[in-house]
Amino acid sequence: MPTPDTATHRSALIGAPGRAARRLWSAYGGYALGFVSLFLIWQWASLYLVSSVLFPPPTIVFRKALVLVRNGVLLEHLSASLQRILAGFIAGSLLGVPIGLAMGSFRPVRKLLEPYTEFLRFIPSVAMITVAVIWFGIGEASKIFLIIYTTIFIVILNTAAGVSAIAPNKIRAAQSLGATRAQIFFHVALPATVPYILTGMRLAMANSFTTIVAAELIAANDGLGKMLWDGRLFMLVDEIFVSLVTLGLLGFVTDRMFRWSIYTFAGKYSPAT
Amino acid sequence: MSLVSFDDVGKTYRSLQGVDYQAVEHFSVEIEVGEFFCLLGPSGCGKTTVLKMLAGFEAPTSGQILMGGRPVTGAGRDRAVVFQGDDSLYGWLTAIENVEFGLRLRHVGKAERRERAMHYLKLVGLGGQEQKYPAELSGGMKQRIQIARVLANEPQMLLMDEPFAALDAQTRSLMQLELANIWQATRTTVLFITHDIDEAVTLGKRIGVMEAGPRSRVKGVVEVALDGARRRTDDPFLRYYKQVYEMIRDEVAKSIARAD
Ligand SMILES: Nc1ncnc2c1ncn2[C@@H]1O[C@H](COP(=O)(O)OP(=O)(O)OP(=O)(O)O)[C@@H](O)[C@H]1O
Ligand SMILES: [Mg+2]
Numbered sequence: 001m002p003t004p005d006t007a008t009h010r011s012a013l014i015g016a017p018g019r020a021a022r023r024l025w026s027a028y029g030g031y032a033l034g035f036v037s038l039f040l041i042w043q044w045a046s047l048y049l050v051s052s053v054l055f056p057p058p059t060i061v062f063r064k065a066l067v068l069v070r071n072g073v074l075l076e077h078l079s080a081s082l083q084r085i086l087a088g089f090i091a092g093s094l095l096g097v098p099i100g101l102a103m104g105s106f107r108p109v110r111k112l113l114e115p116y117t118e119f120l121r122f123i124p125s126v127a128m129i130t131v132a133v134i135w136f137g138i139g140e141a142s143k144i145f146l147i148i149y150t151t152i153f154i155v156i157l158n159t160a161a162g163v164s165a166i167a168p169n170k171i172r173a174a175q176s177l178g179a180t181r182a183q184i185f186f187h188v189a190l191p192a193t194v195p196y197i198l199t200g201m202r203l204a205m206a207n208s209f210t211t212i213v214a215a216e217l218i219a220a221n222d223g224l225g226k227m228l229w230d231g232r233l234f235m236l237v238d239e240i241f242v243s244l245v246t247l248g249l250l251g252f253v254t255d256r257m258f259r260w261s262i263y264t265f266a267g268k269y270s271p272a273t
Numbered sequence: 274m275s276l277v278s279f280d281d282v283g284k285t286y287r288s289l290q291g292v293d294y295q296a297v298e299h300f301s302v303e304i305e306v307g308e309f310f311c312l313l314g315p316s317g318c319g320k321t322t323v324l325k326m327l328a329g330f331e332a333p334t335s336g337q338i339l340m341g342g343r344p345v346t347g348a349g350r351d352r353a354v355v356f357q358g359d360d361s362l363y364g365w366l367t368a369i370e371n372v373e374f375g376l377r378l379r380h381v382g383k384a385e386r387r388e389r390a391m392h393y394l395k396l397v398g399l400g401g402q403e404q405k406y407p408a409e410l411s412g413g414m415k416q417r418i419q420i421a422r423v424l425a426n427e428p429q430m431l432l433m434d435e436p437f438a439a440l441d442a443q444t445r446s447l448m449q450l451e452l453a454n455i456w457q458a459t460r461t462t463v464l465f466i467t468h469d470i471d472e473a474v475t476l477g478k479r480i481g482v483m484e485a486g487p488r489s490r491v492k493g494v495v496e497v498a499l500d501g502a503r504r505r506t507d508d509p510f511l512r513y514y515k516q517v518y519e520m521i522r523d524e525v526a527k528s529i530a531r532a533d
Contacts, residue, residue: 167360169361172354173362173422174378175330175349176329176348176350176428177353178350178426191365192363192364192365194365
C-alpha cells in the first residue's frame, strides 16, 4: 500500500491530466467496460448463437439508428415519448409531494385520503389505458393522464412514509429551540423527507417508461411505443431494436440523473443520524 | 431562588392494551437558579419521564410543574434539551448549521449567526469541524454539537438526558470536564440525568436520587459541597460517592427484583 507521500509523489510525476484520467477511469471505467461487454456478447450471440434476421447484431442496429437519427424519425418518436413522460411526471410529482406531505403530517388528512390511494394504487396504470382513451381520446391528454396516474401514488406513498420516518427527537429539538409549527414543517419535516421524495420520483420515472410504451403501443401516432408497434406490423425488426435500445438508454440516463441528485441532496443524510 | 419546582407530580402511562402504569408519583423537587442538578436513579425509574414533562413533551397526569413561577404547558426555547443518542441532529445540515439552527429560527443575521455558532463550536472543542455533516462525526463529536446547539440558543435552562452514556470512558471524563467548565463560565441552570454515581458526584451541585419504579419519587437530595476541580481519589469525593451509593443500592436491587 502506498503511503500518502509516495502517492502524491507519483501523481505529481504523472501530472494533472494523468490524475484526471485516473479519476475518470475509477468513476466510469466499470460502466464503460460493462457496456462494451454487453454489446460484445450481443454481437456474438446474434452472429453465432441465434444467427437469424429476427435478432440483429448491434452493428446493424446502430447503423439503422444512425439512419433514423439522420432523417429525424428517431428524434421525433423520442421527443414525443419524452415530452409525455416529462409533462405527466412533473405534474404528478407536483401534485403528489404536497399531498404526501399533508398525509404524513396530519392524521385526519391521511384518514381521509388513504382510501383513495390504497384503492387506486392497486389498479395498474396499464389497465387504465382503456378508460384514458375513452375519456381523453388517443391524443396527448390521455398519455399525460396515464403518466400522472403512474407517478402520483408512488410519490405520495414515499413522501408520506418519509414524513412518518422522521425521528420524533428531531421535531422535539426544534420545538425546544423555539420553532413554530410552520418552521418545523419547512426546516425539519421537508428537508428530512427530500430523500424519500426523490426515491419515490425515481421509482415513478421507471414506471412511467412502462406506461408510456404500453399506451403508445395501443393508441398513438408517434412515440417509441408506436415505433415498436409499426416495427411489428411491417416486420421492421431493426427498428424494433433501435426503439428498445433507445428506451434502455433513456431509462439509464434519467435514472443516473436521479441517483446523482439523491446522492448530492441526501448523501449527507442517513436515516440513522 | 428556585427556577423550577416539581410539585407533587405524577405521570401515568396508558399502554395500547389499556393497562395503566404509574411511572412517577408524588415527585417533588426544587431546582435553584444557576444550579447544576443531577437526577440519579436505576434504569426505568422514570428519569426521562421527568425530563420530558419539564421539557413540555409530555403533560403530567397529576400535580404541576412551574418554571419561573409559571406552569409548563409545552416546549419552549427557555428549556433546551440535549437528547440521549444523536437522532436529534439534522443530517442535512453541517455542524455549524446545526449549531445556528435556533438563531436562524429567530432570523438572526447571517454574519452574527455564524460568529455566535463558531464561538460555541470552539467552546466544545470543535473548531475546524464546522463544515462536516453529522454522519462524518464521531459519537462524542455529535454529542458536543448538540451541546453547542443548545448553548448557542442561550436558554434559561439546560435539560440533559444521559448525554454521555454512549461514550467510551475516556471521552466521557473529557466531556464531563468540558461541561463543568462551560457551566462554571455560563452558570446556566442544568438538569442532568444520569445513572452513573461517579458522573453525578463529579458534576452535580445537588444530586436527587430517585426510587425504583413504579410510582417513583425523590428518595432524597444530596448536597455536594465540593468546589473547583473534583478528583475521584479525594476523600470528600469518595464520601459523597459512598453516601449516594448507599441510597441507590436498595433501589437498584428493588428494580431488578421487580423486573424478574
Ligand atoms: N410512552 C410510554 N408509554 C408507556 N410506558 C412508558 C412510556 N415511556 C416510559 N414508560 C415507562 O415508564 C417507566 C419510566 O420510563 P423512563 O424512560 O422515564 O425511565 P428512565 O429512568 O429514563 O430509564 P433509563 O435509565 O433506562 O433511561 C418505564 O417503566 C417505562 O416502561
Ligand atoms: Mg431514560
